[in-house]
Amino acid sequence: MEDMTTGNPLLVIIRFTLPLLMGNIFQSLYSLVDTIIVGRSLGVSALGAIGAVSSLMFFMQGFILGVASGLSIVLAQRYGAKDEKRIRSSFITSIWIALVIVMLLMLISILFADRFLRGMNIPAELFADGKAYFVTTMIGMIALMYFNLICNVLRSIGDTRHLLVFIVLSQLLNILFDILFILVIPLGVIGVALATAISQMIVAIIAQNYLSKKNPLFHLRKEDLRMNKREILLHFKISLPIGYQNAIISIGSLILQFKLNGLGAAAVEGHSIGQKIEMIATMPLATFGVAIATFVAQNHGAKQPGRIWEGIRKLSALAITYSTVMGGLLFFFGEALAFSLFGTASSESLAYIDFYFKLTAPFYSILSLVFVLRYGLQGMGKAIAPTLAGFMEMIMRTLVPVVFTGSVGFSAIAFSHPLAWIAATLVLIIPIGYMRRDDCSGRLKQFITS
Template identity: 35%
Template sequence: MATSLTTGRPWRVILSFSVPLLIGNVVQQLYQFADAIVVGRHLGVDSLAAVGATGSLLFLLLGFAWGLTSGFAIPIAQAFGAGDETAVRRSVATGVLLTGITSVVLTIIAPLISESTLVLLQTPEELLAEATVFTQISFIGAGATMFFNFLSAIIRAIGDSRTPLVFLTVSCALNVGLVVLMVGPLGWGVAGAALATVVAQAVSVLLCLEFVRRRLPMLHLRRDDWRVTRADVAEHLRLGLPMGFQASIIAIGTLAVQVALNTLGTDAIAAYTTAARVDSLAVAFLSSIGLAMSMYAAQNLGGRRPDRIRRGVIEATWIAVGTGVLLGVLLIAFGVPMVRLFIGDGSDDVVELAHFMLIVNGCGYWALGLLFVLRGALQGLGHTLVPTVTGVIELVMRVGAAVVLGAMIGFSGVALSNPLAWLGAIVLLVPAYIRAHHDLGRMAVDPVEATETSAIAIVGPVDGSMVVDAVLTQPTRTIRRSRLRLLNRR
């Protein structure tokens, strides 16, 4: 049910909100594990490599869709924090329309360009047929993936991170069963693995819609809510597009890594695919804290609580960095047994390469945790430029490492691409958030002025800084002086 994130101890609120996200991410990773295990053991290393060769291309387009829908949820969280149900419904209607349009475009265009794009990525010829089939089926089901992401995002935006977890768990369990059935007894190969995911996502969409119908009257759209204005569309695109492009920029870097891998042979592709599956489980812990931070910041921005945002970011940073260090130690220590789940007996070279990548990534998880928290906070505050630029930095660092270091030292150079990208991003994120942190501090009204103030209305981001209007019942001179001081202290 709807829950406010504007009250309670910040670290407890953030942790409580992030735990269901974390469990959901882990559950989602587990069913991806199931895909990889079933494909790897039933169809062989080549089929596993074929599925792995599609990862960067799928992430390029579906990652854009995920970022886009996550951005659409930020105005909803801000409106909910402000207690404006009309604005909540209008934001939902705007997001539904934009998500629908994007889904249609992806479903029509993406399957048509799948094979040619995989060829451009230098996918090995022996993997191309299976990789193409897997990619095309995944894109045909893009609408189900997008709407599940959007519906989950709007439910989380009103403070409920538990219900999407329930639906995701049901969907994942269904997916595992369908993968075993379609790849095993039915013998549909990698096509069955892709179709199982699409069907499971479609079921989760239906579950979300039924929950909204029964339990969330706040989100029941009325005729007037569908009268979306250009301003509504512009505001949602202002927040959604940068988050989508940010994911795409990161995916382009992943594509460069994929090209470098494709030149290193099937063992390198299989090792990277396997290590990425294990790595994604650890990353799920950290990304959940970042997503919780963005919803927390958005609601408290709408609720006019800059003090809580500042405290929340500091406390979430300690949680994320500490968790990153612990995860790195665990993954380095137990990486080999986890890799063996996918590979089975033999293929020692693949296991050795995968474990090396896990060691490299594990040493950088503290930086990834910091990255997720700071980026999530800035996105929740409505900042779009810096998070997007950090995506560009990640692209440059990741491509540079994959191409240059990959050519010099092979797989080891490609493995270094992730931590180098994370470190490059936080070099910009840290000073950017420090500035936002100071701006939030200036939003607090002095005690003397607070006695004269009836409300503080947040106008929104202006050139990356936060602006507030003091809505006073006292003389205009006091209003003007307070506003100018807040604007000029940069």
């Protein structure tokens, strides 16, 4: 278990991040294999159907994952403060909150699935597969929440080595179940969703068992059935705003997807595949975000502001370097990569993919700052600025497609993403600047102003 309150900040973050990066690399390989299996076995239309409902799923899943992330921040702060009694209390409270929220959202999603999907303006040829995938995924949300809750506990206490093992195991099982439910038992897109849910549930149970044996603080007992109202309110105060941030961002994505669906199946397929590749390429940026959130939370609990700002500054430089290189590769070779992966894609879909990367890839360095700054503020327990940043992302992903899709078509859809990143960064930089001025040690202040 990693104590991130001592040692060289950058080296501590890198040591914490490397297992996460290895897990994300493996996860990227899994995502690539999964996409190839779906694309080549079920056709590009299946990827299009999944993409057509992805923003709606992100709205539902993004909220519960945001809540799970917020719950882990409370635990990480208490771990940094070495408060064992409150660490255990945070773990039990997190389980209760997660269970209630996921059950409510799962019920709402299934009952109103038809209304939600028809409101998304999904092309007729993609509707049946899209609905089947959406409903199955929503049923599997309890596995998603359970898996991420346990993974976030491991991150909060700095145990990224075992976290890597569980992530790799989850992806291996996912691939095996993909093969079983797509190639052996032809369940179509339902098989894709089932494979993910089953693999996450199995690994979550294994990880929970490991946690309870490794540390008695995480062993569940009968008395844990009692809820502490004060603890629940405290955890809601930090976790719900992060869930709202994800939900706010996804509202813009919902409207964007609605306008995109109106451009036809080829545009939906091109955007879906482009975002799939982009997600794999930028996954390390999300890892940097998780790392800085844990680092900041522990040092915030230990009352060491100087380490916080040094870590944010150095990790920002690393993230910008990576994103610039990756953006350049996709700008020039994104279409060729898509063609090598999905040879069955139409020339029209490939043209949309190439155009998507031409408009988004040059701005990946801005996206890297969004991850580092947003998660850094969340690690301090600050909710207002990240929420406003999410609100600005929603505005850009709503306003630009609604106003300009009719005149410039797909360009408005693609360019709304970098505009959203720019708007969010501007909102996040301001509070970071004020807080750094107030909290930095004298030597770091002198370095910044020199």
